[in-house]
Structures are given as C-alpha cells and as structure tokens.
Amino acid sequence: MRKVEQALIIRHREIVPRYFELEFIAPDIARDALPGQFVHIRVTKSLDPLLRRPFGIYNVEKKIGSVTVFYKVVGRGTKILSDFHTAETLDVLGPLGRPFSIPPNLRRAVLVGGGVGIAPLVYLARVLCERKVEVMVLLGGSTSGFLVGRDILKRMGIDHMVSTDDGSEGLRGRVTELLEKIIDRKRFDYIYSCGPEPMMARVTEIAQEYGIDGELSLEEHMACGIGACLGCAKEVVRDGRRSFAKVCTDGPVFKIGEVVFRA
Amino acid sequence: MRKVEQALIIRHREIVPRYFELEFIAPDIARDALPGQFVHIRVTKSLDPLLRRPFGIYNVEKKIGSVTVFYKVVGRGTKILSDFHTAETLDVLGPLGRPFSIPPNLRRAVLVGGGVGIAPLVYLARVLCERKVEVMVLLGGSTSGFLVGRDILKRMGIDHMVSTDDGSEGLRGRVTELLEKIIDRKRFDYIYSCGPEPMMARVTEIAQEYGIDGELSLEEHMACGIGACLGCAKEVVRDGRRSFAKVCTDGPVFKIGEVVFRA
Amino acid sequence: MPDRKKKERLPVNLSVNLGGIALNNPVTVASGTFGYGHEYEEFVDLDRLGAVIVKGTTLEPRCGNPPPRIVETPGGMLNAIGLENPGVEVFINEHLPYLQQKGATIIVNIAGNTVEDYAALAGILDGEEGIAGLEVNISCPNVEKGGLQFGTDPEMVKEVVAGIKESTKLPVIVKLSPNVTDIVSIAKAAVTAGADALSLINTVLGMAIDVEGRRPVLANIFGGLSGPAIKPIAVRMVYQVAREVDVPILGMGGIMSHLDALEFILAGATAISIGTGNFVKPDIAQQVIRDLENYLEEHGIMNINELIGAAIQ
Amino acid sequence: MPDRKKKERLPVNLSVNLGGIALNNPVTVASGTFGYGHEYEEFVDLDRLGAVIVKGTTLEPRCGNPPPRIVETPGGMLNAIGLENPGVEVFINEHLPYLQQKGATIIVNIAGNTVEDYAALAGILDGEEGIAGLEVNISCPNVEKGGLQFGTDPEMVKEVVAGIKESTKLPVIVKLSPNVTDIVSIAKAAVTAGADALSLINTVLGMAIDVEGRRPVLANIFGGLSGPAIKPIAVRMVYQVAREVDVPILGMGGIMSHLDALEFILAGATAISIGTGNFVKPDIAQQVIRDLENYLEEHGIMNINELIGAAIQ
Ligand SMILES: Cc1cc2nc3c(=O)[nH]c(=O)nc-3n(C[C@H](O)[C@H](O)[C@H](O)COP(=O)(O)OP(=O)(O)OC[C@H]3O[C@@H](n4cnc5c(N)ncnc54)[C@H](O)[C@@H]3O)c2cc1C
Ligand SMILES: Cc1cc2nc3c(=O)[nH]c(=O)nc-3n(C[C@H](O)[C@H](O)[C@H](O)COP(=O)(O)OP(=O)(O)OC[C@H]3O[C@@H](n4cnc5c(N)ncnc54)[C@H](O)[C@@H]3O)c2cc1C
Ligand SMILES: Cc1cc2nc3c(=O)[nH]c(=O)nc-3n(C[C@H](O)[C@H](O)[C@H](O)COP(=O)(O)O)c2cc1C
Ligand SMILES: Cc1cc2nc3c(=O)[nH]c(=O)nc-3n(C[C@H](O)[C@H](O)[C@H](O)COP(=O)(O)O)c2cc1C
Ligand code: FES
Numbered sequence A, B: 001m002r003k004v005e006q007a008l009i010i011r012h013r014e015i016v017p018r019y020f021e022l023e024f025i026a027p028d029i030a031r032d033a034l035p036g037q038f039v040h041i042r043v044t045k046s047l048d049p050l051l052r053r054p055f056g057i058y059n060v061e062k063k064i065g066s067v068t069v070f071y072k073v074v075g076r077g078t079k080i081l082s083d084f085h086t087a088e089t090l091d092v093l094g095p096l097g098r099p100f101s102i103p104p105n106l107r108r109a110v111l112v113g114g115g116v117g118i119a120p121l122v123y124l125a126r127v128l129c130e131r132k133v134e135v136m137v138l139l140g141g142s143t144s145g146f147l148v149g150r151d152i153l154k155r156m157g158i159d160h161m162v163s164t165d166d167g168s169e170g171l172r173g174r175v176t177e178l179l180e181k182i183i184d185r186k187r188f189d190y191i192y193s194c195g196p197e198p199m200m201a202r203v204t205e206i207a208q209e210y211g212i213d214g215e216l217s218l219e220e221h222m223a224c225g226i227g228a229c230l231g232c233a234k235e236v237v238r239d240g241r242r243s244f245a246k247v248c249t250d251g252p253v254f255k256i257g258e259v260v261f262r263a
Numbered sequence C, D: 001m002p003d004r005k006k007k008e009r010l011p012v013n014l015s016v017n018l019g020g021i022a023l024n025n026p027v028t029v030a031s032g033t034f035g036y037g038h039e040y041e042e043f044v045d046l047d048r049l050g051a052v053i054v055k056g057t058t059l060e061p062r063c064g065n066p067p068p069r070i071v072e073t074p075g076g077m078l079n080a081i082g083l084e085n086p087g088v089e090v091f092i093n094e095h096l097p098y099l100q101q102k103g104a105t106i107i108v109n110i111a112g113n114t115v116e117d118y119a120a121l122a123g124i125l126d127g128e129e130g131i132a133g134l135e136v137n138i139s140c141p142n143v144e145k146g147g148l149q150f151g152t153d154p155e156m157v158k159e160v161v162a163g164i165k166e167s168t169k170l171p172v173i174v175k176l177s178p179n180v181t182d183i184v185s186i187a188k189a190a191v192t193a194g195a196d197a198l199s200l201i202n203t204v205l206g207m208a209i210d211v212e213g214r215r216p217v218l219a220n221i222f223g224g225l226s227g228p229a230i231k232p233i234a235v236r237m238v239y240q241v242a243r244e245v246d247v248p249i250l251g252m253g254g255i256m257s258h259l260d261a262l263e264f265i266l267a268g269a270t271a272i273s274i275g276t277g278n279f280v281k282p283d284i285a286q287q288v289i290r291d292l293e294n295y296l297e298e299h300g301i302m303n304i305n306e307l308i309g310a311a312i313q
C-alpha cells in the first residue's frame, strides 16, 4: 500500500563527488517495496521547488524498516536533498510504480546498468539472489570511482563485471559492448536494464537479436507519481499499437520492445 | 555604507519560547551601524518566501564585527530564520534606515519600549550611556519572562523599570502608565520609543502634554529596504502637510508628532 | 470510558450549496489533478470530500499531447496534457461505478470541440445515476481546436452553455479561463445563458524554455500554469466576479492550505477546488477539511456560509 | 607580471540594439524597482547596466496609494504603489543630472491619464539631454483613471502611441499589459502606430486577502503581481509577440538569474529588465551581466544576438 511517511534519515553519505547514498526509516514503505519501484520525495517545506522528486529504490532492510536510495546531484532539488542531515526527517511517498517482474522459471538473469541507473538494479540483484536466480550484473560508468553499487554488490557476493569510458577499470568502452561480449557464452534467460536511453535502446537491439525477453526501467518528469496527472507520458507499443503509457504507474518498468526510443 | 554580507552566525538562542537572539559576523555592517537602523535578512535561497525580512539592530560589537538582532517568531520567515544553526551563513543587507538622532545637549533620556519593539532601544541605550547621557529604559511585556533586553541592560548597568500586563513583575499595566508615573519627577529632555502602534500613539500624547521632543521607530511591510520600491509608505505630517514617507529610508525613526496614528 | 472527557465542542456547519449541488463541505478536488478518484484511495476518503471533480471527459477517447507534458516553474508547474482521456463511454462503464460505490459526490468535467459536442456530452451524462453536476471546461488552453476560443468570447460562451442547459437537468458549473481581458463579462455571459455556478480559474497560459536545448520545454510549446504562483490572480478573479454575479463560485488556483481556501471563500467563493496541491501532498484535501473545521471552531464561527464573500468591499 | 598568464579569452559581444537605443548589454533594470538609480549606487555601477529605466513619471506629482502597498505572495509579490512620483519637472531637475553624471544609459518610463498627458510628457523629455529613450506605461493597473483602459484596447493604444511619436524624436518603447485576451493584437497596434520596441510584461493583476482581518490586504484592493511566479506567463507572451512583430522586445517578469534572462532572449527578447529581483539581491543586475558573459564564453557564442529568438519554432 502506498503511504506518505515522515522518514527519519539514518545515513547520508557522499560516496564520490555528487553521488549520495541516503538511508531513511520508512517501515510501511520498506515492508511493501519491490525491486523496480520508486519513492517520491519532497525536498522542502517551501513552495519552491514545489514538486516531489522520484528516486528508484536501491536497497531495503526489512528488519529495521529502512529504504535506501542512491542519487546524483543534477539540479536544485537534488542539491537541496543533499543538504539534509542524519536525524532530520524527509517527506517520502511510496512505494510507487510497477516493479520488475520475476518470471517463474527464471534461472540466469543479466542486469545491465549505466550511471545512477544502476540504483534499482542493485535491489533487484539482491532479491533475485535470495530467490536463487543466477545473477550477473554489468555496470557501466565514466571512470573507476563512479561505478554505482559495486561495493554493495561485492559485499553481497553478487557476480558483476564493469566497463568504464576511460578504461580505468574493466572493459574500456560501453556497458552494452560488455553485454555483447558475454551474452553468447552465458545463455541468459532474461535481461533487466536501467540507465541512459541510448544505452537501453542498444540493450533492446541486442536482446531482440538474441531473442531474449526482458525489462527496462524508464524516467520521465513527474508531478503526482500515482497515475493521476498524466504528466509522465511515454510512447509505448502494445499489441502493435502506439499509445501513451504513464511511467509512474504503467511503469517505470516496461517490457523490452514496448518502449519507443527516438534517435 | 550599505552592504550585502554573507554573515556567519556565531550565536543563536531561544531566550523564551518564540523569542530569539541572533548574533552574526558582518564587519562592514557592524562598523557603520547606528542605533535605530535595521538589517534586511534573506532567510532562504529558495524563491519562496521571496522577500527579505527587516529587523532592528539590537546590539553591535565593533571589536569582533558582530551584529545582534532580537526577534519573535510570528510567521513563515521568522520560523525559517529560527531553524538556522551556529556556523551557518545568512545573507544580510545593512545597515539601513535613518538612525535615532542624539541631540547635542541631551542630558536625560527616557526610552519606552514594548514587546520586541524594545530591541532597537537596547543598542540606543548602550550608545547613549557611552556618550554619558543619563538613561532610563522603560520596558513593557506581557509577563515577567518576556521583558526583552532586560538581561543585557542589567549586564551593562543601565537603569530600567518594567511593567507587565499580568503584574508578575514591576508595575501591573501598560508601559505608558509607567511613563506617566515617573515623567513628572524625572525631567527628561527627550523620549525615544518603539513598540506597538497604540503604545506609541499614547507616548506621543504624553510627550506632547509635557512638551518633550522625541522620536519613534515604525514598522511597515518592506520589499527593497533601500528606498527604491516605495512599498513601505506611511502617512506623516511635515510642515503641517500630510504626505507619504518611506519607512525604510525616511525612517524607521520619525520625530514624535510627525507620525499619523489611526485609531 | 467515562473518565476520558471529550472536549465540549459545538458542531460547526461546513455544508454549502453550489448552484443546486449540496456539498458536505466546500473542499473539492480539481479536474485533471485527481484522476478518477481511485488513484487517491489510500490517502483520502472519497465520501468525505465536498466533491470529486473527475478528469476532463470528451465524447471520443483522446490520446493527449506528446511528452514532455509538464515542467516545474517557480511556485508552480506548467502542464500540456492535452485532455488525454478514454472518452465518456469508458468513463461511465469503468470509472463511474467505483466513485458511486465509494459514496463520492461526483461532478463530471466535460470538454468538446464544438457546441454540439458539449450538448451531446451533457445529454449522455444526464441519464447516469450518481452524478451531482457537470463542470464545463470552456477554457482548456491545450487543445488546438475550440478550447481557447469558447472561453474568451462571451457570445460563444453563451452558445455553449445554452446548448448544455437544453440537454441536461443536472446543475451546470461553467469553468472560466483566466486568459481574458475582462473576466466579468465572460462570467455574466455564462450566467445569462443559464449557468448554475461558475468555476474559476483554469490554468494561466504560460511556457518555459529549455536553455541548453534552445527550445520550448513542452512538446506542445505552451502549457497551463497552476499552483501557488497563480493564487493572487485566482483570488482577484473570484473577487471581481463575486461582486458582479449572483450564482455561487467554485474557486481554485494554488490552494495549499485551509488559509488559502479561506482567502477564496472570503473573496466570494462558495466552495473551492484543490488541484496541484494533490500532487505535492496526496492527503491535502482531507487535511484542509479538518483544518477548516478547527479554524471555524476556534473562531466561533458556526456556519461557513457566514464567511462567503465577507472580504468584499 | 609576466608569470601570471591570463587565460586567453575571446571577447564576447553582449551589445544589442533596442529599437534605436544602443545598449552595452541586454540587462536593464525595470521601472519602479530601481528608483532613480542612486538608491543602488553601493551595489551596481550604473554605467555597466544595459540601461536604467526610471520610476514611472507623470506630468504632475502623484502621492500614490495609501498603505499597505505591498504584500508577499508565493514566489512573488503584489504592489499597489499607485505611481507615486514627484512629477516630470522634479525628475528633470533633481534626478536626471545624477544619472547623466554616472554615465548611465537612461530610459524614462512615462504614464498619464490622457492621450494629451502622454504627448506632453514626451514633448518635455524630448528636449532633455542624456535620455536614450522612452518607455511608455500604458498598462499600470494601479491607477484608477486611464491606465488599464489604454493597455487593453488596440485603438486606444494606437492613439496614445501615435500622439507620443508626434511629440518626440526619441525611440519609443511601448510597455504592454499582460491582462489581455490577445497580447499579439495589442502589440501589433502599438507597432502600427510607430512603436520602436515593445516592453513586456507589466505586472499581472492580482490580490490577496487578510484572512484574520477578513479584508483585502492592500488598501487599493488590487495590485500588480511580479516576481518569479509570473515568469512562465511573461516568457509565453514574449514568444507569442516575437513570432508576430518585427520590432525588438524588452522582456521581463520574474528574472532572477542569467538562465532566466536567457529564457527570455531565446523566446525572442532583444534585451531584458530585472524588477523584483533587485529587491531580493540589490546587486543582481551586475551579477546577471557577468554570468551571461561567462555563459556565452563557455558555450563559444561570440555574439548574444545569435540567441535572440533561437527557441522560436
Ligand atoms: C522512476 C524514476 C526513478 C529515478 N531514480 C533515480 C535514482 O535512483 N537516482 C537518481 O539520481 N535519479 C533518479 N531519477 C532521476 C531524478 O528523479 C532526477 O535526477 C531528479 O528529479 C532531478 O531533480 P533536480 O531538482 O535536482 O533537477 P532539476 O533539473 O532542477 O529538476 C527540475 C525538474 O525536472 C525533473 N527531472 C530532472 N531530471 C529528471 C529525470 N532524469 N527524470 C525525471 N525527472 C527529472 C525534476 O523532478 C524536476 O521536476 C529517477 C527518475 C524517475 C522518474
Ligand atoms: C524596520 C523594522 C524593524 C523591525 N525590527 C524587528 C525586531 O527587531 N524584532 C522583531 O521580531 N521584528 C522586527 N520587525 C518585524 C519583522 O520584520 C516581522 O516580524 C517579520 O518580517 C515577519 O516575517 P514572517 O515571515 O515571520 O511573518 P509573515 O507574517 O509570514 O510575513 C509575511 C510578510 O509580512 C511582513 N511582515 C510581517 N509582520 C511585519 C511587521 N511587523 N513589520 C513589517 N513587515 C512585516 C514580512 O516581512 C513579510 O513580507 C521589524 C520590522 C521593521 C519594518
Ligand atoms: C495536470 C493538470 C491537468 C488538468 N486537467 C484539467 C482538465 O482536464 N479539465 C479542467 O477543467 N481543468 C484541468 N486542470 C486545471 C485544474 O482543474 C485547475 O483549474 C488548475 O490547475 C488551478 O488549480 P491549482 O492551482 O490548484 O492546480 C488541470 C490542471 C493540471 C495541473
Ligand atoms: C514595486 C513595483 C513598482 C513598479 N512600478 C512601475 C512603474 O512605475 N512603471 C512601470 O511601467 N512598471 C512598474 N512596475 C513593473 C515592473 O517594471 C515590471 O514590469 C514587473 O515588475 C515585472 O518584472 P519583475 O517580475 O522582474 O518584477 C513596478 C513593479 C514593482 C514590483
Ligand atoms: S506522474 Fe502523474 S500520472 Fe505519472
């Protein structure tokens, strides 16, 4: 069930410049949160900025009732968010959106993420592992320090490979090249992906080439986050027909092939 | 000279519920500030609330370059201000406005203040004492705990008497009754006053009855604080003619008799 | 529990009559910001609201404008949804039953391209049970055909409203566009043609530029400005119209608290709508009802009707 | 100091031409928000500004409206100053010399009650040295006589502008009211009558209610809304007008940064004015000039004129 919670911040750290990990206590949200869902955060009591900001769920600790998000400071809202301190409270709405689905017979999954897009895949990887699915996470970043979620994956003992734009670690190049390199050998049943649209467009091509199903997580500017305003429309193809879907409630997770990418 | 300073907060205390003393480092403002002048503070970087908030100067420590204001939380702006911590910075514009004048031969002055209106009189009392003027400060408040500035006056050894609405300390009644009680005996040369308008209206009557000159400090909603917007108009009588004066630059200090009080 | 004394409180009366629609209280939720009600079911008891005003409904389904459709602005937001909706038939079959079952007071917001569209919509909805009234959007700035024209020309307003009144016995609230020189003349035209109440304001036409991209942010170029930023404009128009017309007014534009709601009521609104506020605080409508109730109690006002228009000079 | 190498920077060209008025850069300060310049002398070098547009000036002195005259609103403020000013004679004798001596580019904002007032003002100022142009306020919503009427009726706009053009050889910028259904038709009327440039927008008519007092906050009841809240409305009007008329536009409404300024320029403004922003940050105008310069350098744009209207589709 979706809730508004006044969440107590218990951890807030700048991991690398402008990338923050934020953990807060929100028991109701933590209880129901599934991988791929997001929270919608009000970063100020002021009327400016007015709207909430959406962030994918990066991790959940059900025992203590905490939710973690991983975000990058890109504008005014995320800047204000980054100034919050531990022990302060934050107005959080969630869990929202359609989660990743986990096909019943899923055996081997590959998770392809770029930049902060990796965030929701980390929680997914954890849940998949708990369900005994074999998981390979492919992480792409600009440079070695900026591989979101690698530490937590290491800690959880989840297989992962990396690529960096500058070659400072792992493959020099794009994470989709990494996917192409290993996809033949690994016989994945399912692909999950989240990141920049060009990356996901390429993931779509590769998936279709190899005939593998999968899901993508999208972003669009949002107002309500709960399906009421129709502000977050994205073009999708369903049953061969183009229409607008709501990223907040029809998504943010969509099937590979449903999403229309524009060059 | 008027300046915008990014002032470091060095002290910020809630003296009694909703009444705060706030000291910050603003060397340029501290250097030039005179009693009766005010500072114009921006309480947020957000666009809401948009305008600065004016506060009288309560004290100045020239040696360390600090300015102190004393304020009451009455609305959104003062609420936000009250959440600032020591070591944070505040955007302060000042010193602004026409200060209290100190007549050359002034010997015995009485300062009549009510509520937070006492704030600017405290700095005035200090400067008058330094100039060897004999000072009597009359403080009015709702109850014993809410006599603004009494501690600092005690510390500085400045004569003062108090009245409270509930009689919990000093005279039970209005501070203007206190003034009436002592004015005959004390032979004051000059009256300074700041506080609620009905109080200052009564001070005006008493001053005129006894033929004593003096000055009042007024409030009006302000935008610019520097005489540009004409938003802070107040009706005054000068040379027998009514006109609008700007509280921010023609005031906030006006001569007794100039100000038109409405019943 | 006899030892737990309940504080003696005189009951305050919040109910108002909006041109023939009886509302439990003056707090409604604005069309296009509350979906069809079920989106908010975790946050608000729909039967506690004065009314639920549903998303703008058209004869045929509409797919709306391409994205981006919204953008945040200082103290507000722009939207160019383009009246996306599944059409009146789907509304009646799929959304209306839910609202009826929840016991909501239902007001249906309608929009069309032609005078005939409006009349046909009114006729179709006239037959449906559980609908308390119609709100007629003659002012949506996001549809290229019609829309803007209707709302800005008194003669067209009369024609549209008269056509609707002929087709339905439901109370008709006409929702006015703020993008006009003289709101009073439009209001009078609507009343002359039979409007039972007026709703104002719809969004203010605006736009935003993507500086890095050197193009308008919204695919539709222009959008409607809503939220706290427009409150002073909305209050002004309610005040101007309330002075000059006799039908009740549903006031809206930037309401974020019971104090904002009271500004509209004192300016002459009989009821108010909360729009953009629902996006920021999904439980705001119910909170505003509670706060209004408390405000009245604390101020010893027994009936909210005493406050309607009390600030008009 | 030969070892302190200055970073090699190509000079960017910020100068623009506003209907015959050459401006060093597109950043001016809006009428009524910058007094007569001297109020800001500690904060801004007046000769660095594109232009100083002085407080609205009338033939005779005006004492303005009674207080309260201003009230803060979400992301903005309302004002009802009522054109308080000492009259054109005092302006010429007491304020003009200071601005001339400081080397400011001076634009005088004028307002009147009648077509004759405007023409007379234009004639008087035509003879004065150091005035670069006139900005004609046909849209002040705070004056009961005239004001509003002029700005909302195309025929009256033509008459006023034609009268002014006959009385002066100075470039004439006509400042439009946003409180109209069709800003483009008003703009075209002004241009037809000879306007050398257009200035938009003036404040949007609004009001606020004092809930506890149950009365309007402003003594004048209505006031003009300014500040960031109105930016989307202002950008929209600049865009609409820029598409349709050939004279340059002075854009304003809620500018608080160089990015806001660029929104207006990309929407079609040749220059911009900062108004309410001066109250919040008294040194904002000079800061925006610096930031614009840096923005152009960083983006390799050699001439700001390349950006004017670049977002128009
Ligand atoms: C479902 C979903 C999940 C997301 N998860 C994450 C995450 O885990 N970590 C992370 O760092 N970011 C995530 N984002 C993006 C994040 O919401 C934006 O970076 C953030 O809203 C920017 O706000 P701002 O005020 O700093 O930026 P500004 O650019 O100042 O914001 C202005 C407006 O644009 C919107 N906006 C800006 N960028 C985006 C964007 N990419 N997507 C949607 N709206 C945007 C803002 O919400 C706001 O309304 C997610 C977005 C969505 C839709
Ligand atoms: C010259 C001057 C000196 C002042 N000195 C002091 C002082 O030393 N200590 C102190 O506690 N207060 C002082 N005040 C009053 C103080 O400025 C207001 O209490 C404060 O601005 C309220 O802001 P708010 O946002 O909390 O209230 P809100 O009511 O939310 O403010 C809304 C608007 O009203 C204005 N406003 C509200 N009350 C007043 C007021 N009394 N005078 C002027 N504008 C007001 C605010 O500035 C703001 O624009 C002074 C005012 C003036 C003009
Ligand atoms: C996303 C969005 C969609 C809207 N859709 C409609 C609509 O379909 N029909 C209508 O009459 N008004 C529509 N409106 C206008 C609102 O009902 C309301 O008049 C306006 O937003 C002002 O109120 P607010 O400031 O509280 O949002 C919409 C507003 C928003 C923000
Ligand atoms: C206090 C105040 C006084 C104003 N006086 C005038 C005036 O005398 N003449 C005029 O043409 N515009 C006047 N304006 C309008 C501004 O010049 C400007 O058009 C408007 O405020 C929008 O810009 P902003 O949002 O940057 O303030 C005034 C605005 C304010 C806030
Ligand atoms: S954000 Fe409102 S419908 Fe998706």
Ligand code: FES
Pocket: B221, B222, B223, B224, B225, B226, B227, B228, B229, B230, B231, B232, B233, B246, B247, B248, B249
């Ligand atoms: S506050 Fe602007 S003139 Fe006084």
